[in-house]
Amino acid sequence: MTILLISSSPLLMEQVETELATRMPTVRVIGKCYTLRDGIRAAQALLPGVVLLDGDMDGVAGMGDMEMLITKGSVLIVLVSKGTPLSSEKAIAMYILEKPFDVEAFAELMDSC
Numbered sequence: 001m002t003i004l005l006i007s008s009s010p011l012l013m014e015q016v017e018t019e020l021a022t023r024m025p026t027v028r029v030i031g032k033c034y035t036l037r038d039g040i041r042a043a044q045a046l047l048p049g050v051v052l053l054d055g056d057m058d059g060v061a062g063m064g065d066m067e068m069l070i071t072k073g074s075v076l077i078v079l080v081s082k083g084t085p086l087s088s089e090k091a092i093a094m095y096i097l098e099k100p101f102d103v104e105a106f107a108e109l110m111d112s113c
Helices: 010-023 036-046 063-069 103-112
Strands: 002-006 028-033 050-054 075-080 095-098
Touching: 002 010, 002 036, 010 028, 010 103, 028 036, 036 050, 036 063, 075 103, 095 103
Parallel strands: 002 028, 002 050, 050 075, 075 095
Antiparallel strands: none
């Protein structure tokens, strides 16, 4: 499985990448983007199996942007802070996970896809 990480937080990206490498070694991070615009370009170029988007980062503005992250055959997962109300733009995500990133919840989610 391939994954594209999109977050303005280097700490969050490092945590996710470390957890995946340690506990899900078959998952390969094929890209890391620090802006939504770069993430959209990368998703369209790399065609990842999973796009993991930090829903709390600046620039996550609307459904159009989120739709552009979903490429043929990809799964969009949005990470949000615990207690964050789900706005209409986040509702387009196929799945929502709460922070902090929980690799076991991620694995269960991937098994159900």
